Amino acid sequence: MPLSAFLTVSGVLFAIGALGVLVRKNPLIMFMSIELMLNAVNLSFMAFAHFLDSAQGWIFVFLTLTVAAAEVVVGLAIIVSIFRSRTNIDVDELNSLKG
Amino acid sequence: MLFSQIAFYVLAVIAVASALGVVLNRNAVYSMLSLILNLLSLALFFLLLGGLFIATIQVLIYAGAVMVLFLFVVTMLTPGGQAPQGDDPLRWQWGAGIGMGAILVGALVWAGFTGAISSDAKAAGVSSLTSAIAAFGGNTEAFGMALFHGYSFPFEITGLLLVVAALGAVTLGRRPTHADE
Numbered sequence: 251m252p253l254s255a256f257l258t259v260s261g262v263l264f265a266i267g268a269l270g271v272l273v274r275k276n277p278l279i280m281f282m283s284i285e286l287m288l289n290a291v292n293l294s295f296m297a298f299a300h301f302l303d304s305a306q307g308w309i310f311v312f313l314t315l316t317v318a319a320a321e322v323v324v325g326l327a328i329i330v331s332i333f334r335s336r337t338n339i340d341v342d343e344l345n346s347l348k349g
Numbered sequence: 350m351l352f353s354q355i356a357f358y359v360l361a362v363i364a365v366a367s368a369l370g371v372v373l374n375r376n377a378v379y380s381m382l383s384l385i386l387n388l389l390s391l392a393l394f395f396l397l398l399g400g401l402f403i404a405t406i407q408v409l410i411y412a413g414a415v416m417v418l419f420l421f422v423v424t425m426l427t428p429g430g431q432a433p434q435g436d437d438p439l440r441w442q443w444g445a446g447i448g449m450g451a452i453l454v455g456a457l458v459w460a461g462f463t464g465a466i467s468s469d470a471k472a473a474g475v476s477s478l479t480s481a482i483a484a485f486g487g488n489t490e491a492f493g494m495a496l497f498h499g500y501s502f503p504f505e506i507t508g509l510l511l512v513v514a515a516l517g518a519v520t521l522g523r524r525p526t527h528a529d530e
Contacts, residue, residue, distance in 0.1 A: 251357045254462050256398070259361045261457025263368050263387075265450045270372035272446030275439075278377050278423050282384045286368055289391050289411075300398040303478045305495035309503075311395075311403050312496065315410060316507045320514035322415050326422045327521035333426050342439055 256297035263290035275340050277329050281322070288318050356397055364390040377423045381416070388412040399478075401488040 263286060270283025292311045299307025332344070367390065370383030388411050395404035482491045496504055 251354060255357065255361075256394070257460075258458050258462070259364060259394075261460075262365055262454055265453040265457065266365070266368040266372055268453055269446050269450035272449060273443050274372065276377055278419075278426065279371070279374075279380050282371050282380055282419070285384060286371060286387065289388060292407075293391055293394055296395050296398045296400050296403065299400065299478065305478050305491060305499075308400060308403055308492050309495055309500050311400075312406070312492075313503060313507060315406065316511060319410065319415050320510050322419060323514045323518045324521070326418065327518040329426065330422060331521050 253297055253301045257294055260290045260294040260297065263287075263293065275342050277332075277341050280341065281325055281329075285318065285322075288314055353397060356393070360390050360393050360397070363387075364394070377426075378420070381420050381423050384419075385412055385416050388416065399488070402492045 267283045267286030267290060270286065271280050274280050274283065292314055295307040295311045295314070297307075299305065299311075364387055367383045367387040371380045371387065374380040374383060388407065392404045392407040392412065395407060478491065482488055484491075
């Protein structure tokens, strides 16, 4: 398959993830959409690594993976602590910076 | 048709359908399971692209460890398994989001097909991955050589990042004590 085929799949996945962040109100699903976008970029990194015949794409996927793991840990901790102080975690209702 | 072509189309359909499932499902747990399917299909994409080691850690770490953590929080925070229903105060954002998404898909597909991105893909290649795999005797070995010889400093920073994330999760997750009041 040509490089453009992989980039197309990657672009479609990224756009679906961006759409999810824009339209969903549940912060957990927004979080999953961010994971979708990260993985779409990982796919394009892997495709470039294959077609450029270079290991640099693999390194970047590895770094993205660790950043995603750290992001999930901190983000879920924030969501859980919001849920403790107010039972509704709908992002449209969260319009105040006070705890 | 070649096996790799058939595999590509099947995987592309699964990946896009499961990604849509993540965004469109009302129930967060179904979204979650859909996301796991998406991550597994991406791992198969990585195998198709020759990234054996990356595909393995994608399944073990991402689809395994990270998603189990996610699933715990999702089941904890959605009592009864249903998202709260009600009238949407910001209904216009659906239209805006779909419009932006369509523009994004168009731009990315255009860039991919006109060769704006990939025109000099081969020419820009510096070190050869194929020769590295042959020289070091395997996929994982080639990845390890690249990581620890060319990118050892970013790798160290990764360790720092994970420590900071663990500390952050502990700090945010503890219950307030009397000393805070």
